[in-house]
Amino acid sequence: MQPRHDLFAASSVSFSRGQRLLNRWWRRQSPARQDRFVTIGPLVSVLLFLAAIISAFRYLRNEEIEREIESVRRDTEIVQQQMRLRLIESQEQMIRLAGQMTRRPIDAADFIDQAATLGRERPEITQIAWITADRERKASHSVSGYPVEPKAEVDPSLPALGRASEPERAFEVARDLRQPVYSRAFVNPAAAPVFQLQVPLFDGSRFAGVLMAEYSVETLLRLAVPDVVTQRHTIAVLDDQAREVASSEAARGNRLVRRAPIVHDAPLAPTANGLVVRGQGWRTSIGLISNTLFWMVVALSGLTVWMLLATWRHMRRRGQIQGALVQETNFRRAMENSMLTGMRALDMEGRITYVNPAFCAMTGFSEADLIGARPPFPHWPPTLIDENMRLLQQELQGRSPAGGIEVKVMRKDGTQFDARMYVSPLIDSKGQQTGWMTSMTNITEAKRIRDQLSASHERFTTVLEGLDAAVSVLSVQQSELLFANRSYRLWFGADAKGHDLLAGPNAALRFLADQDDMVDSLSGLPTEELTEAGSDPREVYVESLNKWFDVRSRYLQWTDGRLAQMLIATDITARRRAEEQAARQAEKAQVTSRLVTMGEMASSVAHELNQPLTAIANYCNGMVSRVKNDAIQKDDLIAALEKTSRQAQRAGQIIHRIRSFVKRSEPQRQLAEARSIIDEAVELANIELRRRNVELHTYVAQRLPPLMCDPILIEQVVLNLVKNAAEAIDVAQMPPQRRHIELRVVPRHTPEEGGVIEFSVTDMGPGMKEEVLSRMYEAFFSTKADGLGIGLGLCRSIVESHRGRIRAQNLYNGEQVVGCRFVFTLPVDTALLRSDFPPALPSSAPANNTVAS
Structure with a gap:
């Protein structure tokens, strides 16, 4: 350990060295600077003394405030504990009473006696009622002494179905949670703030009603707050909206609130209904502003500082006057040079x-x-x-x-x-x-x-004025037309009505336009996102001009910073008319396709009609001959007439079906069953299939959901695909074992399309070439020598107009083509699905084959 005299000697050497450095620094200063430091020293000392006095006063005052805050917090928690204990005890007694009522049935008189006993023990309870599951009051006891009418029409203290009241909300929560529930505070018929405890009653496991106890907030607070707490602080109960429900201050009369109160809040457990116990206290300490001693110290310190500053100012005045000219000259020269x-x-x-x-x-x-x-x-x-x-x-x-x-x-x-x-x-x-x-x-x-900007503006204006589209810019807030080009002025004039007509109903713009000038109408609006985001184009018809416009809009910031909406409206009247004309042509093409299909099947149809007509002629000739010879009985005559009638009906059905198929009509979407569509198409296709000696195997899944479609158009698609498959097999002269067509209808669900019904036509023909697969939907493209090239294109248009898809693919056995498959899907409307809709069958499921020969 180092000796003490060595430490003393080392400290003496350090002090001497520091003193020498300080003296050296002092001698380097000018006399004026030395005078300044000498004056500043006492001033700093006085300021430090004043700061120490102020800090001491503030520390003592803060200590006293902390004690007052702790006293308010302690008294508030005492009151909270007292109220909590009373509520818990009351709740336990209510639960025991509910348990007794559940274990053994009691009548209204017994209930009122037990409720009266509970009310005498608990003065804070103003009313105890027995409420049934139908919200009817079976029995009740008013602790306050007022009679309770059991069948009163309107009682805000009782739950009522369809009425938004606190007792009704507590009743529903107690019924759903099956446990005691406290309601929020409300005002009873006596204009007193109350809240309720509702304990559910059960008959076995069935909800049988509630046992309701109504607490007076003022009485509960009066019983829970000790007198010693009331004398020191004010205790109040606040609801969930910070409104004062009850207060201990009411008993002490109105008094002036002294300064800002000290507040401490504590939740009123176990109610969990938003009620809060608030304790308020007042500061008893005197602030710095009211402290006489503090002001005396400040005055003496200020006087000392003023004397020091006066001396310092007198000493500096001559130096300031001497340096004023040099400073002014230097300032002027620096300003000129900069x-x-x-x-x-x-x-x-x-x-x-x-x-x-x-x-x-x-x-x-x-x-x-x-x-x-x-x-x-x-x-x-x-x-x-x-x-x-x-x-x-x-x-x-x-x-x-x-x-x-x-x-x-x-x-x-x-x-x-x-x-x-x-x-x-x-x-x-x-x-x-x-x-x-x-x-x-x-x-x-x-x-x-400026000249470049002027030229650029002139070019920009020239371009906009030369556009065939109407361009307009409207202020969002003032609804003022900021810009309109020549086309806009030609069509709509120079006001903002044309812009509003093109923009359509826009609630956001109208709301901003109606805002008061004193309100920041754009607060909360993502202005940058509005100006960066575009909008989907839409088509607007202007009746006064008899024109269709393609309108595109976007938000931008105008040159003065205002938010504006720009519209570009292009006249698309010619395009709309062309689309309408194309739709009419497509409709005619559908009819033409059906006529072509029936033209190709004309010979088969004639052969099909020849059979019933020949049978009718034979039956008629035979009956005439036998009648002339009196060689026919009445029963034989009736049988022959019935056979003749059936053949006539068969011929009429064939003609009616062909007529309905080729009849020109508007597409009509309606609920249709896939099985009926397939049956109609197969009956028409059987004529062509028998002529070409091709067998058709059909499978239609059971319990398919209905389709919202035009059945004639879907029937045309199915007939066209079946006829093409039969013709491909016949033209390729396939052997008997490959003269088969499979028609399947099954439900599917895919991530891309969702729930659909899949129609597939699979043949065992020669297939199609790759170039045919890529071009088969083109208009007027056909592989047939006498084909028109509109069949598959029309089928695709029909399927896509029903929001479906169609595709074709070759079937392979190794590298050899063994057939072709056409598949098209139609979406299922989920609103029409039946509860017993079956799951989709896998493609490998066995088919229920029925052969049409």
Whole structure:
């Protein structure tokens, strides 16, 4: 351990070294700076003393405030615990009473006796009622002594179905949760704030009603707050909206609130209904502003500081006066050297008396070249001397415009630049004018940019005026038309009605336009997102112009910062008419396709009709011959007539089916069953299939959901695909074992399409080439020598108009093509699905084959 004398010697050496450094620093200071430090030392000491006194006062005051806050918190928690204990005890007694009522049935008289006993023990309970599951009061006891009518029409203290009241909400929660529930505070018929405890009653496991106890908040607070707490602080109960429900202050009369209260809140457990116990106290300590001792210390400190400052100010005054001229000179020189604006001063005779370095740098002339010069000045262009003389006379007469004068200035090397000059009078200390001060800025670049902007604006305006589309910009807040091009003015005039007509009903714009000027109507609006986001185009019909417009809109910030909406409306009337014409042509193509299909099947149809007609003729001839010979009995005659009638009906059905198939009509969407569509198509296709000796196997899944479609059009698609498959098999002269077509209808569900019904036609023909697969939907493309090329394209249009899809693919066995499959799907409307809709069958499920020969 180091000896004490060694430590003392080391500290003495350090102190001596620090003292020498301080003396050396002090001797390097000027006398004026030494005087300043000597004056600042006592001032700093006085300020530190004042700061220490203020800190001590503040510390003591904060300690007293903390004690007051702790006292309020402690009293509030005492009251909270008292109220909590009373509520818990009351709740336990109510639960025991409910348990007794559940275990053994009691009548209304017994209930009222037990409720009266409970009410005498618990003065805070104003009413105890037995409520049935139908919200009817079976029995009740009013602790306050007022009679309770058991069948009162309106009682706000009882739950009522369909009425938004606190007892009804508590009743529903107790019924659903099957446990005691406290309601929120409300006002009973006696205008007193109350809340309820509702304990559910059960008959076995069935909800049988509730046992309701109504608590008076004021009585509960009065019983729970000790007198010693009331004398110190104010205790109040607040609801969930911070409104005072009851307070201990009411018993002490109205009194003035002293300063800001100290507040502590504690939730009223176990109610969990938003009630809060609030304790309020008042600060008893005297603030710094009211403390006399504090002000005495401040006054003495201020007097000492004032005397020190007066002495310091007297000592500095001479030094300040001596340095004022040097400081002013340095400031002026620094300002002149830092300015980029050229300054030039003229006397009353027009002679240059002053120029700053910026003016010399602009013109290239030195200060010696300009000071004392008379007009014409060296920086005047020779060709503009007369004009500059006129401007100088105007300047000397004080008639220069406030916005400045645009002039040409010549540099010393002969080059010129554009400048703007501003003139103001020079006034001396006596208020007399001694000349004129001119400031000059180089505007060559600014003028070039302005000319470019002007030319760009002119080009932009020319382009917009030349557009065939109507362009308009409308202020969102003021509904003011900010811009409209020539097409807009030609169609809608110069007001904002055309813009509103094209924009359509827009509640957001109308809301912003109706806002008061004193309200920030754009608060909360994502302005940047509005200006960056576009909008979907939409088509608008203007009846007054008989035109259709394609309208595109977007939000932007106008040049003055306002939020605006821009619309670009393009006339698409010709396109709409072309689309309508194309729709009519497509409709005609559908009818034409059906006529072509029936034309190709004409011979088969004639053969099909020939059979019933020949049978009718034979039956008629046979009956005539036997009647003439009296060789027929009545029963035989009736049998022959019945056979003749059946053959006639068969021929009529064939003709009716062909007529309904080729009849031209508007597409009619209706609920249709897939099985009926397939049956109709197969019956028509059987004629062609028998002629070509092709068998058709059909499978239709059971319990398919109905389709919202045009059954004739879907029947046309199925018939066309089956007929094409039969024709491909027949033309390729396939052997009997490959002269088969499979028609399947099954439900499917895919991530892309969702729930659909799938129609597939699979043949065992030669398939299709790859180039045919890629072009088979093109208009007028056909692989048949006499084909029109509209069948598959029309089928695709029909399927896609029903929001379905169609596709084709070859079937392979290794690398050999063994057939072709056409598949199209139709979406299922989920609103029409039946509860017994079966799951989709896998593609490998066995088919229920029925052969149409």
